[in-house]
Amino acid sequence: MADLSLFLVGVLLVVALLIVAGLVRVWSGPTVFDRLVAVALVSVNGVVVIVVLGFALGRPGFFLDIALGFMLLAFLLPIALGRYFEGRGGERKGDRR
Secondary structure, eight states, X not given: OHXXXXXXXXXXXXXXXXXHHHHHHHHHOSSHHHHHHHHHHHHHHHXXXXXXXXXXXXXXXXXXXXXXXXXXXXXXXXXXXXXXXXXXXXXXXXXXX
C-alpha cells in the first residue's frame, strides 16, 4: 500500500509541473489560440489531479463524478472561447506571432 501512495504522490508532482508549464504558456501566449490550447491542457491536468486524489483518498467514485462534471466544462470552454475569438479575428492589438 505504501508503494501505491508513493506512486500517486509522484504522479501528482509530475502533473503539478505540467499544470505550471501550461499556466506559463497561458501567460506568455504568443497568440490567443496558443493560450486556448494551454487552457485546455491545464483543464485536463486538473481532471487528472482530481482522479488521482480520489484514488489516493480511497473514494474514487465520488471524485470521478466531480471529475466528469469538471471535464464537461473543460471540454466546452476552449471550444466556446475559440469560436468567440475566431469571429473577432483571433488577434489582439498587442499579440505577436
